[in-house]
Amino acid sequence: MTDQDQNDADEQLLRDLNSSPLNPLPGVVWLLVLAVLGVEAALSAAGYGLIGGPQGVGWRLSAIQRFGYSSAIQGWMLETRHFPPAHLLRYVTFPFIHGSPMHALFGVVLLAALGKMVGERFGAVRFLVLALGVPIGAAAIFGLILGDDQLGWLFGAMPMVFALVGGMTWLRWRDAGTDRDKQRRAFALIAVLMGARLAFGLVAETGPAWIAELSAFGLGFAASALVLGPGSWQRLRAKIRA
Numbered sequence: 001m002t003d004q005d006q007n008d009a010d011e012q013l014l015r016d017l018n019s020s021p022l023n024p025l026p027g028v029v030w031l032l033v034l035a036v037l038g039v040e041a042a043l044s045a046a047g048y049g050l051i052g053g054p055q056g057v058g059w060r061l062s063a064i065q066r067f068g069y070s071s072a073i074q075g076w077m078l079e080t081r082h083f084p085p086a087h088l089l090r091y092v093t094f095p096f097i098h099g100s101p102m103h104a105l106f107g108v109v110l111l112a113a114l115g116k117m118v119g120e121r122f123g124a125v126r127f128l129v130l131a132l133g134v135p136i137g138a139a140a141i142f143g144l145i146l147g148d149d150q151l152g153w154l155f156g157a158m159p160m161v162f163a164l165v166g167g168m169t170w171l172r173w174r175d176a177g178t179d180r181d182k183q184r185r186a187f188a189l190i191a192v193l194m195g196a197r198l199a200f201g202l203v204a205e206t207g208p209a210w211i212a213e214l215s216a217f218g219l220g221f222a223a224s225a226l227v228l229g230p231g232s233w234q235r236l237r238a239k240i241r242a
Contacts, residue, residue, distance in 0.1 A: 024116075025112060025115065025116050025119070026115070026116065026119035026120060026124065026127070027124070028115075028119055028124040028127050028128055029111070029112060029115035029116060029119045029127070032111060032115065032131060032160070033108055033111055033112050033115070035096055036095075036096055036098075036104060036107065036108050036111065036157055037104070037108060039063075039096045039097060039098075040098055040101060040104040042059075043059055043060045043063060043097075043098075044101050046059040046060070047059070047060060060097075060099075063097050064097055064099070064153065064155055067089070067090060067093040067094060067096075067097050067155075068090060068093075068094050068097055068153050068154065068155040069090045069091060069094040069139045069142075069143070069153065069154040069155065070090065070143075070152060070153055070154075071142060071143035071144075071145075071146040071147060071148070071149060071152025071153075071154075072147075072148045072149075072150075072152055073087050073090070074139075074140065074143035074144075075143065075147055075148055091135075091136045091139055091140075092132065092136070094135075094139065094154055094155045094156075095132075095135055095155075095156065095157045095159060095160045096157070097155040097156070098155065098156050098157070099155065099156065103156055104156075104157070107156055107157030107158055107160075107161060108157065110157075110158075110161045110193070111157055111160060111161055111164070114161060114164040114165060114168055115127070115131070115164060117168055117171075118130070118164045118167045118168050118171070121171060121230055122167065122224075122228065122229070122230065126228045126229075129223075129228060130163055130164065130166075130167050130220060130223060130224065130228050131160050131163055131164060132160070133223075134159070134160075134163035134166070134216050134219045134220045134223060135159035135160050135163055135212075135216055137215070137216075137219050138159045138162075138163070138212045138213070138215040138216035138219055139154055139159065139212055141211070141212070141215040142154055142208075142209075142211050142212035142215060145208075145211055146208060146211070149208075151207050151208055152208075153207075154209055154212050156209070158209065158212075158213050159209075159212050159213055159215075159216040160216070161193075161213075161216075162190075162193070162213040162214070162216040162217040162220065163216040163217070163219065163220035164220065165189060165190055165193055165217050165220065166190075166216065166217045166218065166219065166220020166221035166222075166223070166224060167220050167221070167223075167224040167228065167229065168189060169186055169187055169189055169190055169217075169221055170220075170221050170224035170225050170229055171224070171229065171230075172185075172186035172189070173186040173187075174225075174229065190217055194210075194214075
């Protein structure tokens with residue numbers, strides 16, 4: 001890949017991230033986007049009193065408490081060796097619950113842009129494993145670090161987003177071949193998004209969720225390199241046979 005090709009790829013990446021989320025998306029990406037938007041639409045409507053009656057105002061808080069991830073609950077499960085399905089479900093449902101419409105919109109825009117790039121190259125099944133499976137591991141790491149901290153709640157799509165960032169970074173790193181400079185530039189995306197994440201956190205979200213997001217990036221990169229990325233499993237199997 002020439003320097004001009006790399007520059008063209010960088011420009012295309014920026015265009016994709018700034019493009020409308022209504023651009024043609026793989027069906028599996030639409031599935032996640034509509035799931036997030038559907039949940040947020042219901043919670044927002046309830047918050048404005050359009051559905052749910054007087055109790056609807058509290059639906060968002062109830063949803064977080066029931067479907068959000070809690071590090072204290074994980075600690076209790078590990079301590080008692082008791083794993084109720086209702087609590088295990090939290091590992092899957094927490095990315096679809098948000099603290100506000102702005103929180104959800106920020107996640108959806110990034111999910112759509114990155115999902116288009118990663119989904120088209122990974123395929124539907126591997127994309128779903130990356131987007132849904134990696135946040136489970138990131139939440140577990142988050143819980144082990146936070147323990148019983150009262151701030152150990154996790155909800156929102158950002159761990160999914162950062163899992164896709166990990167996959168996208170691996171794709172760019174692999175495409176760079178043996179060029180070390182291009183390999184380093186492949187990690188520019190995570191730096192940009194962490195900066196955007198910090199700016200967003202100053203106005204709309206606080207707390208230690210960045211731990212889960214960085215964990216999702218690392219796990220997403222590793223999973224893509226080992227088994228999920230195009231050709232990764234075949235290369236790993238060949239090395240094992242050798």
